[in-house]
Amino acid sequence: MRWLIAILIVFLIALQYRLWFGEGSVAQKVELEKAVAEQQAINQQAEARNQAIGEEVKALKNGMDAIEERARSDLGMIKEGETFYIVVEKDQDKKDDDK
Numbered sequence: 001m002r003w004l005i006a007i008l009i010v011f012l013i014a015l016q017y018r019l020w021f022g023e024g025s026v027a028q029k030v031e032l033e034k035a036v037a038e039q040q041a042i043n044q045q046a047e048a049r050n051q052a053i054g055e056e057v058k059a060l061k062n063g064m065d066a067i068e069e070r071a072r073s074d075l076g077m078i079k080e081g082e083t084f085y086i087v088v089e090k091d092q093d094k095k096d097d098d099k
Contacts, residue, residue: 059066071077078084
């Protein structure tokens, strides 16, 4: 009878070790849940970015206003008959030299 109890205790310890430290343990489950949460956050950011890009593509395909805005901001283009002004500020070094 003592042998049976000793064997059962050894099995219990082995199972407890596997539960807490082995493959598929509680600690591993917590790590995997954390990794899933991080990946979901990354996916949400990517989804928002993709949606914004999709809306921009749709606007560029459908309207001339979006194309004009893009040409003005990225390429510095101006319309015929418009006057382009550029404001140049003095450098801080020049201000110090003037004193």
